Amino acid sequence: MTSKRVFAHFNKRDQQTSVTMKKTYALLLGLFCLIGYAQDKPAADNAAEVAKKLANPVSSMISVPFQFNLDVSIGSANGYRMTTNFQPVVPVSFNEKLNLITRVVLPIMAEEDVMLTGKHFGLGDAVISGFFSPKESKVTWGIGPALLVPTATESIFGTGKFGVGPTAVALVQKNGFTYGALVNQIWSVAGNSDRGDVNQMFLQPFFAYNWPTGAGITLNMEMIQNWKYDRFTGYFNPVGTMVGKFGKQTVSFAIGPRIPLNGQTLGDWGVRSAITFVFPK
Incomplete structure (x- = not known):
């Protein structure tokens, strides 16, 4: 697809859908900007420490990421999909030795000519995870339940x-490097009897390097294996990251290509960007 066709494709979007998307994003972003500016004091952690904690899915730091995933030229109709993942992470001290890290992933989706013809906009299914993670350990790890x-x-x-099913994460951080993997397996236990059962695994190996300035690079693969239908889908996401501030609010930015591993079933190409509002203790 040429660049002219891509721009023409996006210009065809339904005006009402576009306005709804803009209002949703503005409301969510505005809410967390207000939360950030309401903090009593600036973040105590420096940029490098914030970047290190953000690279750790079970760090003891509140973060509110908005992750934007654009997939273009999907299928024979050259459709597109925009998925905005709202995924707050909130740690809770469970006891003297354990933290409980709660994580929500709620997709906000807009697509045209992908699964059905025409334009569609709405929420996807939420995944809620809880990781019990030791406060002190040579290898950082967490394990707990995942809910669909x-x-x-x-x-x-x-x-x-x-x-419902189990989820786990394990990683090592040393000299600016972070490497590890996150996995969950979910089986359906209730719901619409007319819909197919869920039996799928999500696997995300990741690698990151952060400089003392807080800038960094992150490489990850997001892979889903649907055991019921013997179907695999996945993406490779190399992104550049940096930590900065909006006034007193600490934020992290990320951007990079989104490379599908399944050809036209996921699109010819894509882009990932993210903004994360950070609330260090």
């Missing part, structure tokens, strides 16, 4: 099922 909640507002964006 059918919050999708259109059937094409969700499974129609409640699901």
Whole structure:
């Protein structure tokens, strides 16, 4: 697809859908900007320490990422999909030795000519994870439950099922490097009987390097294996990151290509960007 066709493709978007998306993003971003500016004092952690904690999925730091994923030229109709993942991370001190790290991933989706013809906009299914992680350990790790909640507002964006299963993460951080993997396996346990059962695994190996300035690079793969239908999908996401401030609010930015591993079933190419509002203790 040429650049002219891409721009023409986006210009065809339904005006009402576009306005709804803009209002949703403005509301969410505005809310957390206000939370940030309401803090009593600036973040105590320096940029390098914030970047290190952000590279750790089970760090004891509140963060509110908005991750934007654009996939272009999907299928024979050259459709597109924009997925905005709202994924707050909130740590809770469970006891003297353990933290409970809660993590929510709620997709906000807009697509045209992908699974169905025409334009569609709405929420996808939420995944809620809880990691019990030791406060002191040579190797950082966490384990706990993962819940699939059918919050999708259109059937094409969700499974129609409640699901549950285990999730785990393990990583090592040393000399600016972070490497490890996160995994979960979910089975459906209730929901719409007319929809197919859920039996799928999510695997995310990751590698990051952060300089003392707080800038860094992150490489990860996001892979989903659907055991019921013997179907694999995945992306490779290399992004550049940096830590900065909006006034007193500490934020992290990320941007890079989004490379599908399944050809046209996921699109010819894509872009990932993110802004993360950080609230260090």
